[in-house]
Amino acid sequence: MAKRSVDFKKVLLEQLKDPNLAVAYLNEHFRYRGPDRKRHLLLGIKNVVEAQGFTALSRQSGISRRTLYQAFSEKGNPTIETLLALLDTIGVRIRLEAENGKKRKKSVA
Numbered sequence: 629m630a631k632r633s634v635d636f637k638k639v640l641l642e643q644l645k646d647p648n649l650a651v652a653y654l655n656e657h658f659r660y661r662g663p664d665r666k667r668h669l670l671l672g673i674k675n676v677v678e679a680q681g682f683t684a685l686s687r688q689s690g691i692s693r694r695t696l697y698q699a700f701s702e703k704g705n706p707t708i709e710t711l712l713a714l715l716d717t718i719g720v721r722i723r724l725e726a727e728n729g730k731k732r733k734k735s736v737a
Contacts (some may be wrong), residue, residue: 644679647719654720673714674700680718689717 644650657672677685677700686693691713699706706714715722 640675641679644676650676650679650718651720670700670704670706673711676718676720677714685714685717689713 644653654672654676657669660668662668677696682693682696685691686696691710695710696714698704699710
């Protein structure tokens with residue numbers, strides 16, 4: 629008997645429709661400290677946006693669909709205004725806290 633393959637992305641997007649799972653997913657992406665940190669976080673946000681529907685979020689947030697697609701494209705660089713409006717729309721709050729009670733040394737870029 630042949631095994632059926634499951635499309636991971638389809639299953640992921642279905643699960644990300646649940647607000648609690650979407651928040652947990654975004655928290656994991658936000659905690660990531662490896663290479664391409666920004667790209668990793670933006671991919672996580674893009675997946676949540678895709679799960680919620682670009683068109684629906686565009687209408688609810690007042691951000692054009694084109695802006696959303698551009699912001700979360702491979703070379704996207706969304707503004708803080710776009711991110712905040714989008715997070716407000718999907719019901720996600722950003723919370724900051726000290727990391728291990730220590731100050732991190734500033735890296736020189």
